[in-house]
Amino acid sequence: xxxxxxxxxxxxxxxxxxxxxxxxxxxxxxxxxxxxxxxxxxxxxxxxxxxxxxxxxxxxxxxxxxxxxxxxxxxxxxxxxxxxxxxxxxxxxxxxxxxxxxxxxxxxxxxxxxxxxxxxxxxxxxxxxxxxxxx
Numbered sequence: 296x297x298x299x300x301x302x303x304x305x306x307x308x309x310x311x312x313x314x315x316x317x318x319x320x321x322x323x324x325x326x327x328x329x330x331x332x333x334x335x336x337x338x339x340x341x342x343x344x345x346x347x348x349x350x351x352x353x354x355x356x357x358x359x360x361x362x363x364x365x366x367x368x369x370x371x372x373x374x375x376x377x378x379x380x381x382x383x384x385x386x387x388x389x390x391x392x393x394x395x396x397x398x399x400x401x402x403x404x405x406x407x408x409x410x411x412x413x414x415x416x417x418x419x420x421x422x423x424x425x426x427x428x429x430x
Contacts, residue, residue: 319363330343369415382418417430
């Protein structure tokens with residue numbers, strides 16, 4: 296389930312089917328605040344808060360479970376990381392979210408990836424290999 300927290304309490308905004316993968320992370324697009332992304336298994340789904348019945352985008356670029364998703368300050372790029380140490384960057388302005396870079400920089404699970412504030416083309420990732428990479 297995806298839950299929205301408001302000043303009045305929690306509001307369920309999407310209940311996934313019982314056979315769905317668990318939601319590993321949720322990230323908002325800072326330029327399109329009604330848009331959010333969820334990682335479930337190897338896929339990333341884009342939703343519009345105004346209509347969460349069906350995802351408006353589905354991205355299937357990972358081969359392993361996605362652990363984190365982060366959208367850049369300008370809302371153009373989405374970066375994600377997975378269980379085999381791969382970090383993928385998608386251009387959200389291109390149809391289907393074109394994959395613009397794919398790197399396996401960690402020796403095993405990459406558990407976290409974030410954009411560097413104020414530097415729209417730089418990311419930092421951390422993994423279970425006890426390493427932090429700056430790209």
